[in-house]
Amino acid sequence: MIGGGQGAFIGAVHRHAAALDGLYELVAGAFSSNPETSRASGQLLGLAPERVYGSFEELIHGEKQRPEAERVQVLSIVTPNHLHFAPAKLALENGFHVILDKPMTFSLAEAKELEQIAEASNCRFCLTHTYTGYPMVKEARQLVASGELGTIRKAYVEYPQGWLSTFEEGGSNKQAAWRTDPARSGVAGAMGDIGTHAFNLLEYVTGLQVSQLCADINTVVPGRQLDDDGAVLLRFSGGASGVLVATQVAAGEENNLRLRVYGEKGGLEWQQVDANTLQVKWLDRPTEIRRAGTGYVGSYARHNTRTPAGHPEGYLEAFANLYRNFALSLQADLAGTAAPPEALDYPSIAEGVRGMAFIKNVIASGRSEQKWTEFTV
């Protein structure tokens, strides 16, 4: 693991996610750019001292020198955005599979470069867009793909949070500090942090690609350096349209991610707050409440559920599904077999490039006087 030392939020999430199914063992880490912190974190996590490194370079080179059977196989990179590209590049170039936190890089240019590096490598790559790991999000995608809803016409996604309603970065909140800092986050704040999640969810479930957008991007809290709020009109290739809302100043909201998609014959709704449920709506018959863990859900939802219906699974399980599917894909590779499509269904480089393109385009649109901005990659 690279990053994720003491005080980090997402590092711990990655570790829980990796541990849940017993498919990973944490054996090495460079947990902080501060070697002291890295060492202390490694000790807390019970690692052998010689495999706690002071930097990602040391880690990658150090592990590379170990016998193949005793070296790290997968590197999880959970640093702030500006520290994604370099370790991911080095890892891929040295033959380590990579799990990388989103957004993929600091800039679109980096993303495209990483794409080429990944393609040139023999390594697998996973980008942790958590929400597409939820079983009922997968059910939603499978439902749309089945054509039962007819051609998709409308898609709405919203991700309201309230935690940046005040000037948190002025205090001791480390999460707020780096996420609102252009030097560490990139050109976008809310749009990069949660807007990319919403965007990814939308494209994943609909199977469509955004072709044009029109954004209202705001920095609401005085003194803040990056956007903390935005709303975006969307047009998709093929004619559908929609709206994306992502805001961090919706005071009192937690992580109220919600998706709705409507086709000619019906629609669907999913909310993180009730993650094990997918509402399926029809023109002329009752709304269905589809539930994770039941016998009637599709193969993707079933593959990504651990417990029978009525035992709620949550965010960590969704995250763990990414890790699990990545591991199953690697195991299949090692065994020389083909992983089932359900296991291969995790976000990767292509999603990362589109996410970075979203950031670039949405910020550009926010600054434009023109209504529609082409979505270019």
Place this chain on the structure above:
Amino acid sequence: MIGGGQGAFIGAVHRHAAALDGLYELVAGAFSSNPETSRASGQLLGLAPERVYGSFEELIHGEKQRPEAERVQVLSIVTPNHLHFAPAKLALENGFHVILDKPMTFSLAEAKELEQIAEASNCRFCLTHTYTGYPMVKEARQLVASGELGTIRKAYVEYPQGWLSTFEEGGSNKQAAWRTDPARSGVAGAMGDIGTHAFNLLEYVTGLQVSQLCADINTVVPGRQLDDDGAVLLRFSGGASGVLVATQVAAGEENNLRLRVYGEKGGLEWQQVDANTLQVKWLDRPTEIRRAGTGYVGSYARHNTRTPAGHPEGYLEAFANLYRNFALSLQADLAGTAAPPEALDYPSIAEGVRGMAFIKNVIASGRSEQKWTEFTV
């Protein structure tokens, strides 16, 4: 009553709303432009045949000739949009108080003319924006006005329906026929029919006025003549911003009106599907579930509720609140007293003019290549 004959939807709603509190008696009507239909409708409603008229002109002139104590006092006009202005004008000019269905007129020009006529008259005027009649919508407005949420930053409203997902106007659906017909509805379809409701709700609760907008207006169903779908980025005087969504092609949705408003210190959420509840969210303490009929709600909610908490009130009661407040205001006028502010709180001419301006501006923005369109009246 003018309009609202057999087969009409909103006429029956008006009659229920007027009847509920026993403050109105239906005594005369011109229920249809077809005198036969008008007569038949009047008979079904048990009216004296001599007070069932063949046209609104006949009704107004006929009633005017009756002794003052025996004449209609209030005229409810429930015709399609293109037949709002003429009867409303004639009614006001002849001293009848008017309750008019929304949107106020066929065009903004008519609306502004009607405003002048109303001001010149001694008559009261009510525009039936139903949703502001809900007690917990009034609670929301009172909460915002109290300043407890701090300065408002974000406001979102959405009104998804699914009933026009197919080409309903091609069949025998009279509601669909006139609502999608430019000759009867005006320049807007969905935006006029439900967009104006959403817009009114937003301005009512926030107490803010939209100053700029950027609209994506679509006609999704092939063959349809007016918009059936739209999404609008909004900017308000004073700096807040938001989003308005109104669509009639969200397959499987009923009348899923939902409002969310966020200030510096907290937010609120209201949904028609759970109309007796107002969620109030805070930065650092639990969300409150405020309920109609309780002892702790404000004076506006209390005034507009008939039953104790736990006995749900619905759409007809909200509608009836408009009628009741209008009647209470008139009774106060007759008594020479001042009606309490809670009774005077019903939508009127000013809201109607803004609604028509919304239609004009939102359609103009939909056609514009420019991002922001000024909201002009």
Place this chain on the structure above:
Amino acid sequence: MIGGGQGAFIGAVHRHAAALDGLYELVAGAFSSNPETSRASGQLLGLAPERVYGSFEELIHGEKQRPEAERVQVLSIVTPNHLHFAPAKLALENGFHVILDKPMTFSLAEAKELEQIAEASNCRFCLTHTYTGYPMVKEARQLVASGELGTIRKAYVEYPQGWLSTFEEGGSNKQAAWRTDPARSGVAGAMGDIGTHAFNLLEYVTGLQVSQLCADINTVVPGRQLDDDGAVLLRFSGGASGVLVATQVAAGEENNLRLRVYGEKGGLEWQQVDANTLQVKWLDRPTEIRRAGTGYVGSYARHNTRTPAGHPEGYLEAFANLYRNFALSLQADLAGTAAPPEALDYPSIAEGVRGMAFIKNVIASGRSEQKWTEFTV
């Protein structure tokens, strides 16, 4: 109307319910045992002074003397329980149709006597068990009757309220005063006030009859004279079983009536707080959310709904359905036609007798050391 003067709760509800559909006109009343209060109430309601009476006897005799076309047709009796029997008896004996508030009488003996009187008369009789007037409760009954759920095995009903959590009757709360007073309420408090509603709902929806019960009846608040809480194990003829809970000391609850019924193949759930929804659950497919006002609901739900789906109807509309169906049945009688079964579906004498038997049996069971008490009438 008999009873329902100033300060009464249910009288106003009856008036709203009667008014909503324009099928009744309030023309006479004896609103209070205090002639002054009766007169003042009548004046407020705009009645002709000569038809505001000082007692129910005066009203019935006075109206009887009027020409048939000018006399009251239906008498609504909305007094406390101890004043149900006498006016109902006199009304029926004098040929007035009766709408009576529940529970039907003060004692089971009175109920059985009233049953005979009603049968001997040519009058219709309606007992206002409001909750069976909700459209989705009717849908539930029709669903069970259709056999789609299979043989019913379990039925649960609960009616928690919190308003009597403190010694309300010690203050100025008139509602609390008479409802907790054995001289006015009868042998039961909570069981009579809300237990009978729950019981009626259960038998109505399941179509089954309770045959045995085992009750735990409590008076929780010190100083109270009647039960304010109870839970009852139920057995039905035919083998189903269930639980009934009715309490007025569930602090913080409003009128949280909830019903669940399970058969061999599926189940249903209905809650007053979301009254326009019926959840239908199945062994092996998604739960259905059936909604009032849609095209797919059965004939009973459809007949009892005034607005399209998505326009919530509430408690007053449910109450009004009783009044409306009663009026439609009377109109059919007058026209010499047969009312449709949907109109004839309102609670009447038989339900009233069973309700009074429930009170007798449940209180007896509460006092018994024996587990099961036979349900006798």
Place this chain on the structure above:
Amino acid sequence: MIGGGQGAFIGAVHRHAAALDGLYELVAGAFSSNPETSRASGQLLGLAPERVYGSFEELIHGEKQRPEAERVQVLSIVTPNHLHFAPAKLALENGFHVILDKPMTFSLAEAKELEQIAEASNCRFCLTHTYTGYPMVKEARQLVASGELGTIRKAYVEYPQGWLSTFEEGGSNKQAAWRTDPARSGVAGAMGDIGTHAFNLLEYVTGLQVSQLCADINTVVPGRQLDDDGAVLLRFSGGASGVLVATQVAAGEENNLRLRVYGEKGGLEWQQVDANTLQVKWLDRPTEIRRAGTGYVGSYARHNTRTPAGHPEGYLEAFANLYRNFALSLQADLAGTAAPPEALDYPSIAEGVRGMAFIKNVIASGRSEQKWTEFTV
């Protein structure tokens, strides 16, 4: 681990729960009474072959012979009920800490014997009553204990499932087979399987003990050997009363566990389907929606949550909280320090004895003609 081989449900749950926080390592197992199955399961789990045993006796004796630093520290026993006592006894007598699935034993006599064995040992003991591991259940307990709700008056718990609505044990469903078999489950079916969970939840949150009960126990599905349904009236020491419902024939229900508790001043409601929320209701102010992961929850909820508000945690996390707290308690023991009270809060022997007493008493009451059965241990 003892039990939990291929095809078992709860064994996998235990493994996920143990893995989540990285505090346990699975090193040895006797996964089945069939040595072949045990071996195969151990291999799948990646265990060293020499530590996969053919029976629990072999495991305990085998591990005991290993050097202390290399031996199993904690034994998880996840066998059917009739195989709880013997391995737990042997484990405790040989100095292994024990985590045992519920209900604790096959009979109350065994439970009381195990209690003595545990007390005589130096070992810690955890009984996996999952539901008390949910953070908002802990918040509920802390709220009641704080006295804010006043003296508790009413407590209701219900656990409806539908999965045994048909004669599942007639087919290949292993779960159904042993859970409905008196030789493996004991004297109770539903009451032992889920009734004990409901009972434990009730006593845990209220801090009260059941003193009397009156049960209606049914076997609904023809051919079944044990109860699959029951409802129980409860009286608690100190005067509160309540109802417990547990059924496995509520067709269409998943694991719809729900708890409500009411005191003099307010009440609370928690449901597994919305596990991260605790509703707190008050006599005279809005219901509060308390949410896991927020800053305002109490120390117990906070200690048992891994992610910030809005990232739902579920059943596996609740289960993992038992494992985690057990591990933290053991770590404190090893370090010679006192674990914080939040870590010590996991169900243990005392809860197990009460659970077995519940089974005995509830079945006895079900067979009794007498209304109230004393709750004896």
